[in-house]
Amino acid sequence: MKLQRSGFVAGIALTASIALTACGSDNVPTAEGGSSAAPGSCISGSLTAQGSTAQKNAMDEWIKAYQGQCADSKVDYQGTGSGAGIEAFIAGTADFAGSDSALKEDEQPLADAKCVGGKALNLPMVIGPIAVVYNVEGVDGLQLSPSLLAKIFDGKITKWNDAAIAAENSGAKLPDANIETVHRADESGTTDNFTKYLSKTAEADWSHSNGKAWKAPGGTGASKSDGVATKVKSTPNTISYVELSFAENSDLQTAKIKNGAGEYAELSGESAGKTFENAEVKGTDGDLALSLDYATTTAGAYPIVLVTYEIACSKGSTKAKEVQAFLKYTASAEGQKALGELGYAPLPETLRAKVEASVAAIA
Structure with a gap:
């Protein structure tokens, strides 16, 4: 959707x-x-x-x-x-x-x-919600749990019609096609936040630490947010992560993500804000570094969000x-x-x- x-x-x-x-x-x-x-x-x-x-x-x-x-x-x-x-x-x-x-x-x-x-x-x-964007013909409203998302980006699930994807998307016409993951080629805080989300919510299935540089094997790198969006837009059967504004500007499909309450939450201002409500300030003396609860159990919360800072x-x-x-x-x-x-x-x-x-x- x-x-x-x-x-x-x-x-x-x-x-x-x-x-x-x-x-x-x-x-x-x-x-x-x-x-x-x-x-x-x-x-x-x-x-x-x-x-x-x-x-x-x-x-x-x-x-x-x-x-x-x-x-x-x-x-x-x-x-x-x-x-x-x-x-x-x-x-x-x-x-x-x-x-x-x-x-x-x-x-x-x-x-x-x-x-x-x-x-x-x-x-x-x-506040910049991170959209999981994809380009799969005929598949609308893709639903993904943290575990499934981690396995896809770690190269453990490689086909769109894999039984695990089908189990979370009843009735979807999933193609017998290889999944091409796209990640940031340059160091990026978006990558840091996305992999931090995977580390916090799918520890058993994500075998890499978080960081600005992409660490998982395989996939295709693209420079900067607009490069990621362009790659997904132009390449069938791709999936990636990008800030909402770039997903909107490129008219990309966005997946629903399963939150800590067990719901597949659609990305919206309300759902992203519900996750952000749980952020805690961990800095002192004017420093306002935040700690986010990616596994929030707040009903309706979309859990993959980032905050951009001015240093x-x-x-x-x-x-x-x-x-x-x-x-x-x-x-x-x-x-x-x-x-x-x-x-x-x-x-x-x-x-x-x-x-x-x-x-x-x-x-």
Whole structure:
């Protein structure tokens, strides 16, 4: 079943107690094609950033609206992948980075070293549901359990008409065709989150640890999210994982995923938000790294979600004021409101307020 964007937006309004209010006197005319522009004062200058492709569409929208208000402010964000973004931040060639995963233990001290007298913060900014997409003629509403999904991507199930797939899809006309799995060829936080989901929910069937680099044998690699979507769209009998916005843009079929409550949940704003409601903040002192419950037993929850972070210095960056001004907009109610039309979900209001407070403390 293909997800309709209007249903996604409607679902967002029903979940996670999202309160999106106007910003009063801070409102200014809307940038062409975007949301109303950034609240607060503009800071002249330029920013260079890169990283997560999962949030690239959100960044493009934010930058257009922000620069629509702040004519003397320039933001250049390149979707190079989460791993490349973090490397650029550590190397000092990115003023902030986008990542689909919080900094790892070995990355944190290297990133902190770039923040004179401060530390590198993980600031959740975008909720991006991960769709399991497929291209199998005549098969609508494919249903997959975590175990079945793990076996497919680990090369243990290789035919679409395998008895295990048929057992979870009664009545489906499954072809006698080889399954071609597609994964990210570049290091990606989307891969990290997808394999983390498999590690947490199908430990007996997934024999690899999670990570930004794909570790399972076989399959076909494609670069970045748009490359994955293009490969699946153009190649029969493929299956992969990609952020919802890219699945929608390419009009790809999305599978229903069995959750901890035993239901095959269809991907929607409401179902993704139900999983996100259980996220816990594990960071301290302004760091907002989150812990997600991929095995949530919440009824109706779609369990494969990711959160994209902006990695920025709490203080000590030579571009601190410019970074703060831009992230004030992305974390604002108006900035978050823009996400619903792009295949993302706005942050729940309680978390959004925490992100806003962390950004306000950047010095």
